[in-house]
Structure formats: C-alpha cells, structure tokens
Amino acid sequence: MRPKVMEEVEGLRGVNSVKIKEAHEEGKKVVGMYCVFSPQEIALAADAISVTLCGTAQAPIEDAEKELPRNLCPLIKSSYGFAITDKCPYFYFSDVLLAETTCDGKKKMYELMSKIKPMHVMNLPQTAQGDEALNIWKNEMVNFKEFLEEKFEVEITDEKLTDAIKLMNKERIAMKKLHKLNAHKPAPLTGMDMMLAQWLKGFNVDKEAGIEIIERLISETEENIKKGIFAFDETAPRILLTGCPIGSGSEKTLRILEESGASVVALENCTGYKGLDVLVDETKDPITALSEKYLSTPCSCMTNNNSRLDLIKRLADEYEVDGVVDLTWQACHTYNIESFTVRNFVKDELNLPFLQVETDYSDSDAGQIKVRVEAFLETIGSTVTA
Amino acid sequence: MISIGIDVGSVAAKAVAYDGQKVIANAILPTGWSPKKTGERLLNQIMKELNITRNDISSIVGTGYGRVSLPFIDKKVTEITCHGKGAHYMDPDIRVVIDIGGQDSKVIKLNDNGTVGDFLMNDKCAAGTGRFLQVMANALEIDVSDLSKLASDVEPANINSMCTVFAESEVVSLIAEGTSKEAIASGLLHSVCNKTYSLVSKLGVENKVFFSGGVSKNKKLVDLLSNKLGVDIISSDEAQFLGAIGAAIIGY
Ligand code: SF4
Ligand code: SF4
16 A cells, blocks of 8 residues: 555655745745766755756657757756756756766767756766875865855855755655665565655755655655555565666656566665765765765766675665666666676676666557566566476 | 467467477467457367367466457466477477567577576567568568578678668668679678677577577578577477467466
C-alpha cells in the first residue's frame, strides 16, 4: 500500500510552481542548476532559491532538435528544449543559470543556452584525484560565489555558507534515511515513489517545508514496516538501478522493471543516492568542505570513476540486491563506455546478473525493453531457484 | 502427462508437445492477423495428432511476441529463456545461442543447466539482420536465398556501412562501378558476419555455438562465422521450434 504522504509529495510539483512565481514577485532571486556537481549551498547563502532544471521530459525535444543534433543525449536536448520554449516555469523564473563543464554535449549546449540567460560556468576538473584538482575546484567555488555576489549585490559570508551547509546536510540526511528504508526486505516503497520523492526535492522553493514532508513520509513508511505493509512481497527480485539521471517523464525503464515484477530498491544515479552519500563537512572552512564534497561525486565524466564501483558494491550489499540494471541514455558516451566496466565489475566481483538498457525518453522501444527486462528477471529467478 | 509450448513470433507461430523425455509432436502456422486464433488452431492440431484432450495436458506455456495475446496459457516466458532451454534440450553442451531473425538479432549465453547466464539483443536497427540481407538482395536484384550460393569462393567487395540505408547506396554504387554481384554478395555476408561476431564477442565465445533464426539458413554465413569465431556452429532444421520446445520444457 502506498503511504498517504506520497500524495502530498506529488502535490509539491504544483505547490512549487506557484511558490516560485510568488517568490519571484517578492523579488527573491532564483538560480537554475543542472547537475549534482552544482553547489546549491552557495546559492542559498546568497539568499537565493536554487532549483534543478535538468530536462526529463520528451515534449521539448522536438524543438531542441531544430538547433541541436538529433543523436545527442535526450537529457541535454530536453534541458535545452525547455530553455528555448519557455515551457518550464523554473527556467522562466531563473535569474541566473549555473553550468559545469561535465560532458562534452552539455558543455557545448551551455554555450548556446548562455545566450538566453546569464550563465556562470564552473570549470570542473576531469579527475577527482589529487590536490591540483581540488585546488582548481576550490577556485571555481570562489568564482561562483563572487559571481553571485556581484549579480545579486549581496555578501556571501562564511556564516551564511555554514547555515546553508547545515540546511542542505539536513535535507541530505532526510533523503538518505528515506532511501535506506528500502534496504528493508521486502521494500516498503516502490522504486517509482522513491524516484519521485528524490527527484521532486530539486524543485523545493522552501527547503524546510520539503524536509518536513519527507520526515513525515519516513514516519509513515516506518509505521508501515511495523505493520507489515510493503510495496512488494518477499519474492520480488530486488534491483539496483544505476546509470544516467532519470526523473518524471524519463522513468520508462524504472516503470517497466516494476511493472514486470521487480522491486527497484536502490537508485545509485543522480536522481537517487549519488548526491546523498557524502555530506559536507561542517567542521571545515566552508569553501574547502564544499569543494571536497562536490568533487567526490562518482560521475562518469570523471576519470577514473572507480568510486562509482565502490558505491555500487556498498549499495548492492546493504540492499541485498539480486541484480543490477545500468540505464544509459543514447549518445551519452561517458556512461555508455563505462557500462562495460560496470558490467564486468558486477558480474565478476559481485557475482550478480547485469543488464544494460540504452534508450532515450521516447516510448518507441518500450516493447523491446520489456522483453529484455522480463528475460533478465527470468534469469534472476532461475539463479535464485537453481 | 504432456506439456505444450507455443511460440508466437512475428511471422510464424509454432507449437510442440513434450512428454518429459522428448518432443512428441509439433506444428507450425503463419501467425496471421490473430495470434489468439492461430494459437488455438495450433493447440487443436496437436491435440488431434496425439489424440488427446485438454485434460491430458498438464500445462501450456506461451512465448514469443504474441504470448501476451494467448488467453488459454498457464504461464508466459520470454523467448530468451525459452530459446536457452530449447537449445539445451537439443544438445546439453551448447553454451551460446545466436539467433538472427528478420527484425532482430540476439545472443544468449547459457549455464551448464540450460539457464540463461547473460544475453544481448540488437533490436533498434536492421543492421546485421534478415531485413538487412533482404534489402541488399533487392538492390542486387536477386533472391535472398541465392546470396549464399552467389557469394561462395569470391573475394568480398568492401562494404563499410552497417546501416541498412547507407549500405544500400553503397551497394548501388558498387554495381555502378562494375563490381561483380558475387563480390558484393560476399561482401554483404562478411559484413553481417562481422556485426554478429562483435555481438557474440561481447559475451565471450564458448563451444558449442548454436545458430538459429531465418538467417542461419545461409550456409556461407555459417561458414564465415564459424571460421571467425574459431568454433563449430551447429544449426538444425528443428531450430525454428527452439522457443516452443523451451516453453514446453519449462511447463513440464
Ligand atoms: S550524471 Fe554527472 S553530469 Fe549528470 S547530473 Fe549527475 S553528476 Fe551531473
Ligand atoms: S546523461 Fe551523459 S550525455 Fe547526458 S548530460 Fe549526463 S553525462 Fe552528459
């Protein structure tokens, strides 16, 4: 049975699109962000609102393709499509945009997007290893801070940064706790609801209010566990979903997995656990602490990205998963190439069945994906009983 | 008791009966517009042949793309799992199944007990499938079944594109340049062979390899592929019943 609070969580979509308009009218500043590498704390410390603009819907892609190549990652096309069509209230009300030099596709798309709204680009190092990378990234944090100070005519003090760090850590702790509920066997929440709750946090205009709802969702779900109310029964194969970010509108593979009887218990991707794993160290100087946290994000844009494998292993153990599914967007070179490494790691080191699904946001291949997913789940079934 | 497996593919529907030891009857019909009706006809055909009734049948398992439209089945299982089981029945030493049909190709890696260890599918484009060869045969103005004969013992022409659309124009320009049909046919089979090789290599080759699907009827291609993979490739006329056999065994 679905927790009742989930309705409130879903309601956040409507609530937030009104709130963002009101906030704008009250003169509040809005910073639009695209990535888990984006230090939201710096925006909050500038008394601004930070929102996630990452495109997860198919609708604006057609418009985006008038300017962008067709064989580009759907996430990039969707994000750009929203920007040029004004179909997204969050983009519309954003005063400035924050971008990072993550993958090539995004980097070049941002050049086009920067003509629409003021944009600050953080130069992300291509590796997380070594002091040099960290120093570059620290510098970039300072540059972004100064950019906002100048744009919004505010002073971002260490004190404000510390407050913002505490608030964001509080959100991370709540979201992490929520995610960990599904380590329970059987899982109390569907992967779809988990995805929604995690994804929607990116639009929270009022962070505290958002955290409060999640805490209530946690309490209700804990009650459900006590009462023996679960989303799936004991026999449902438990799946770890890794790979590219997903959201409402790009949940196809997750939906098919669960419709076919799997219980998606862990989301390793950017929608889920990836950004929650590491907190910002509250005892260090804020810029250093922020730099360390964000640089540690195990994204495929980094070389090497072995910490993603470590995270997959940890989650696979903790959530007692029966298989790993790697979702990669078409034309996402970094994740598609890395999938080979992940496949070998999962099969050889974790001894778990592995499936890569390479797709886009459209529904055209839903039938084929269903066959693959069902066959994959049959494989798991046969190894479990054999 | 007897179990029945029904495999409703996009072109043909197949059914077999299994008695716990071996396949005791089979039937095949074009799928037609109603997978449900076709499935029922197959079932009746088999019951008539064996002179049995529904009460003698312990279970009916459906597979293939049409499995969802069979209301009378007890269970549905994907063609991947069924192909694996079917191949294992034919020869327990089979470790790899390559299936190239009209629209898609798949490679299945089997465990010792016939369960699926891993699989890959290529279903997003016609590259390396029967459809690819069909289009190319049309461009050469020959019948697709003649490709194998035509291609034997000639130096292959170089065909670089795997995309059906681009390869077709490549073939057209080769014809215009005066390249022989034999060399083009050989080039096409080499190109399908290479495509299949890379799909199989991703999962790792192990003896024995079973080749099924319409494209496996192309003898020249089977030779090319077995040379390239360095293993023996088994193919059999019974291959088209692989899915149905697997389904029947799973149901038993
Ligand atoms: S996958 Fe990488 S580039 Fe994409 S949102 Fe996550 S951290 Fe950013
Ligand atoms: S999914 Fe891949 S290609 Fe798309 S934005 Fe993220 S890293 Fe870039």
